[in-house]
Amino acid sequence: MGKLVVSLDNVVIKEVQITKDRTTLGRRPYNDIVIDNLAVSGEHAVLLAVGNEVYIEDLNSTNGTYINGKAIKKQLLAHNDTVEIGKYRIRYQTEEAADYEKTMVLRPGAFGGAQAVVPPPTVSQLPASIKVLNGGAAGREVLLTKVVTTVGKPGTQVASIAKRPTGYVLAHVEGESRPSINGVRLSDDVMPLKNGDVIELAGTQMQFIQG
Numbered sequence: 125m126g127k128l129v130v131s132l133d134n135v136v137i138k139e140v141q142i143t144k145d146r147t148t149l150g151r152r153p154y155n156d157i158v159i160d161n162l163a164v165s166g167e168h169a170v171l172l173a174v175g176n177e178v179y180i181e182d183l184n185s186t187n188g189t190y191i192n193g194k195a196i197k198k199q200l201l202a203h204n205d206t207v208e209i210g211k212y213r214i215r216y217q218t219e220e221a222a223d224y225e226k227t228m229v230l231r232p233g234a235f236g237g238a239q240a241v242v243p244p245p246t247v248s249q250l251p252a253s254i255k256v257l258n259g260g261a262a263g264r265e266v267l268l269t270k271v272v273t274t275v276g277k278p279g280t281q282v283a284s285i286a287k288r289p290t291g292y293v294l295a296h297v298e299g300e301s302r303p304s305i306n307g308v309r310l311s312d313d314v315m316p317l318k319n320g321d322v323i324e325l326a327g328t329q330m331q332f333i334q335g
Contacts, residue, residue, distance in 0.1 A: 126178060126203075126218035128157065128171075132211060142178060147171040149209070150183075163187050163210025171201075175314055177286070177295055178216065180207060198298055200284040202271040252292055252317075252334035254285070259328050268292065276303070281326040283310075285317065292317040292334065299326070 128140045140147075140157050149157040150168040159168075165185035172179045181198040182189035190208040191199055201207075207214040254275065255265045266273075268285055274297060276282035281299030285292055293314040296302045302310045303325040305317070317323075321332040 126201075126216060128207075129215040129217060130157070130159070131213045131215070142171060142173060145173045147173075149214075159209065159212055161210055161212065164212070168209060169207075174295070177201075177293075177314055178218075179297070185209075197278075198282075199274070200272050200286060200295060200297060202286065252287075252332065254323070254330045254332055257322070257329040257331055261328075265333075275323075275325060275330070276328075277326045283323070283325055285332075286314070292332070294323060 126142050128142065130137045130140065144156070147157065148155045148167065148170050149159065150166050151158070151160060151162075151164045152166040155167065165183070165187070167183050168185040169180055169182050169189045172181060178201045179198060180189065180191070180196070180201055182196060187210060188195050190196065191201075191205050193208070201216045203216065203218045205216045207216065252268045253265050254268065256262055266275075268287065270287075272284050272286045274282055274284050276297075276299070278298065281301055281303065282297040283303045284295050284297050286295065293316050294303065294305060294310065295314040296310050303323055304310060305315055305321050305323055307322075307324075317332045317334075319332065319334045323330045323332060
């Protein structure tokens with residue numbers, strides 16, 4: 125599921141492997157990850173593992189939880205995301221992404237002088253997009269250029285579309301009601317997306333377009 129690299133002033137303090145479905149972070153000694161600093165709340169945030177995905181959720185902390193400089197309430201973590209809590213920086217690294225990156229550094233000529241480079245499994249080089257089908261924004265198309273793109277209405281219903289080496293997947297992030305794909309309600313785990321799929325989220329229908 126990956127690991128967390130905790131650093132302060134660019135000095136790595138500890139590395140924590142994510143092995144549980146729920147990993148707590150805070151100042152109190154009973155947390156799984158203890159950061160003894162007054163800027164950190166007693167129970168500051170929690171990491172939730174769902175399948176191969178890891179989410180971080182702020183537990184109404186005093187000073188907030190930030191990812192790559194942006195305040196969040198709950199968000200899916202992507203490889204190399206930096207969680208900022210006070211002066212501490214916590215980098216999230218996934219084993220899957222690390223293995224994927226290793227396959228990309230094969231040197232030409234490494235196999236008996238032949239210019240052989242074995243490409244990893246990959247999705248289309250062109251980014252996919254989602255097109256809004258109804259409502260005031262009907263016809264609007266958004267390119268999925270980031271590793272993780274969140275869609276929906278914060279506080280009502282939010283989902284994330286994550287780009288993996290093997291394709292795009294949809295996951296539920298926030299809200300009592302879960303999004304659906306082609307009329308099928310999303311389960312607790314993530315669901316792969318294919319070209320033409322219709323996502324319904326917070327009353328809005330969007331079509332996933334790829335290739």
